[in-house]
Amino acid sequence: MAKKPILQLALDYVEMAPALAMAQLVGKEVEAIEIGTPLTKAAGMLAVRTVRHLCPNNIILADVKTPDVGGLEAKICFDAGANWMTVLGAAPLATVRLAYEEAENRDGHEMFIELTGVRDIMARASEWRDIGVERMVYHRGWDEGNTSRIWGADDLDTIGQLIEMGFQVSVAGGLGLDMVRFFKDVDISVLVIGRAIREAADPIAEAKKFSEEINKYWG
């Protein structure tokens, strides 16, 4: 039996107020909280720092999708209270390495490769593994999702190959409650849920349903 994936709530907002309210409301129902990329730019590390104070027991991911200056961006995320941060898959390998080293130098901190926009995932993946990277966000981006992409068998194949290479894989992008089962045969590490919880009539109840669904397949 595979290890149960972590449930992560994505705070995809561009204002602090609704993001903090949602973190406060749902924080106890999820293990990890993600500060979404636009919020890291709208409010900066103040968003990370404030969620850290509101939710002292959660894992916090700063989804900065670093494209360059990897060591410095990892440092500002971790200094603000994030446990995890993301580097863009399209970033130069030097950037990946510098962010990875910054994470390795701290206990309990990790950097993730984020796959938004990467066209040649498998070719790049071995370069990242050579550096030592162990975590990855397999992400169906917003803008892509708004046009044509949907989750399919090819995604499961790729995720399976990445796990075999030694990656712990987070999955993210437009996932609803009915999609939890989709991943039941792959050993995903983190299930990232955004709108399906945030825009539910009762976000607490909805987060509980996601946990129950996860327990059903990985219990």
Added chain:
Amino acid sequence: MAKKPILQLALDYVEMAPALAMAQLVGKEVEAIEIGTPLTKAAGMLAVRTVRHLCPNNIILADVKTPDVGGLEAKICFDAGANWMTVLGAAPLATVRLAYEEAENRDGHEMFIELTGVRDIMARASEWRDIGVERMVYHRGWDEGNTSRIWGADDLDTIGQLIEMGFQVSVAGGLGLDMVRFFKDVDISVLVIGRAIREAADPIAEAKKFSEEINKYWG
């Protein structure tokens, strides 16, 4: 005679205080001010908004290097007072299009493609031109620069080809006073200077020297 390139100061800081002090000090000596990528994450749009108030007459570039959610990231930059914003070259085309449309819908606002990490520039460039994109930052990234890349004849060739395709090209990355002349035979639109001005003993005097050097070759 080619049009004289704009002199742009890059505020590559991770704290508001030194960034604002430098903007206040050198703002009148440069035409454009860039809020560097790490600062857009450290301080968020508060950095853009504050520089807008300190420097009401400058062009402001928010170098957010958007990887996804293009329309929304362009909106938050422009709403905060930026005239210009950047989208990562590795972003999906849908992201480029959404940011471009957000800029087109506003007078005096533009989006730039930022080339950090892009391996197949010329192949992608025609896709961007098809969308309508007119501006581009030809960028030698920090982490790449710290290892091996230096500016060379191949860069000038590529910049020349991009200009022929119809792009207005900004050049950025490790440029000192002695490098202004390097670009004299290509019709670059913006010359981005960072450390060479910020870390000078007298940043005002140094910015004036850059303007004089620009006048020498494009005067």
